Amino acid sequence: MMIPCHKAKVIEITSDTTRDETGVKFRAQELRLVIKSGLVKGLTVMVPYEFEVGQTARPMEVGDMVIVGRNVVLPEPMYYINDVYRLDALWLILALFVIITVVLARWRGVRAFAGLAITFLVIFFFMVPRMVEGANPVLISFVGSMLIALTALYVAHGLNQRTHIAFISICITLLIAFVVGIVFIYLTELSGIGTEDAFYLQFAGIQRIDVRGLLLGAMIVGALGILDDVATTQAATVGELHEANPKLTRRELYQRGLIVGREHIISLVNTLALAYTGAAFPLLLLFTIFKRPVWVTLNSEIILEEVIRMLVGSIALIAAVPITTFFAAWYFGRQGKVQNTPPM
Incomplete structure (x- = not known):
């Protein structure tokens, strides 16, 4: 079964804490998101986000676009951060590629x-x-x-x-x-x-x-x-x-x-x-x-x-x-x- 995924925007960071586990620092954020796509578009949800400090992941900021997954197996749907939304940048470079190709090759x-x-x-x-x-x-x-x-x-x-x-x-x-x-x-x-x-x-x-x-x-x-x-x-x-x-x-x-x-x-x-x-x-x-x-x-x-x-x-x-x-x-x-x- 395909996992439902939606585009969402971070509208508020309700908490932002750091903890130490055996010398490794973890940062945990509570994010308020508004869903921007799919059947639940417009829905506001709270989603936890945690990552190891010093790795490639970065803390979320208000205005960031993300992809959230929705777990439909549980009695109540649970949302989680799946990935950062990157397609806007992809469409930009794709448009640049198309324009350059058409201008030169007509x-x-x-x-x-x-x-x-x-x-x-x-x-x-x-x-x-x-x-x-x-x-x-x-x-x-x-x-x-x-x-x-x-x-x-x-x-x-x-x-x-x-x-x-x-x-x-x-x-x-x-x-x-x-x-x-x-x-x-x-x-x-x-x-x-x-x-x-x-x-x-x-x-x-x-x-x-x-x-x-x-x-x-x-x-x-x-x-x-x-x-x-x-x-x-x-x-x-x-x-x-x-x-x-x-x-x-x-x-x-x-x-x-x-x-x-x-x-x-x-x-x-x-x-x-x-x-x-x-x-x-x-x-x-x-x-x-x-x-x-x-x-x-x-x-x-x-x-x-x-x-x-x-x-x-x-x-x-x-x-x-x-x-x-x-x-x-x-x-x-x-x-x-x-x-x-x-x-x-």
Whole structure:
């Protein structure tokens, strides 16, 4: 059963005390809140709030927005602080992101957001519900990725030959990512429960989910995000080379397109490594504090899972460059050959 949650505003702090327990200081506040959302909007409630002094939590102040949970199991509903309300700041930075994108990319930026909306629709209304129902996560992830590539890609980039080339290349490269992923998940004996959220998913009260398959499915979906960038860029690069000089042969188009692609590979591989490392900073600090040997740390499933995920994505990225460049050079080079054929 979903726990009822509401947005609320602190309107009064009726008490604020500090106590010491075995050398640890705790601060306790009694807050008067007014509910700002849901069926009980406008209701005023008293809620206790307690935290350890010196930790990340801070004391509440009048005017703060919070999320309160409502326990409906007890005879009388009991409210408690669930979290600080942060979505207003999220909407602000999201609006900034949308404005900058649309101003710089104009109509293409609007189409990009339409493609992004389709991506989220496929994930949240097809992939996630099917997995919760117990469907094979690998199959659902692969089918979902194909749907995203087929719909979002064409909405964002238009119905043209470059997008056709990118789509074909993405399909082939996703198959490569799938094969590499499944081989190395089994070779490294990853169980799929290397992260805390995957572990607790097994006890979520739903049909048993294949967490190893979920790990492979996550690799496929993650690779798709990288491939979209690489495939469309490479197809566009070769197309522009052809338009700049229609006399270039297929071999010349392929070679010149690959030069740009190599630069793309170098920058994106570094980007991937930094992105995964940055996300794992707290974990790396934890391992350092406990002074485990580097090879033992690397061998742990929680680290190795992220390393394999990064490497599968990087291999897919690298493979996409020559594959997309080949198809683009073959198509645009053929066009040049037809155009340069002398009339009979």
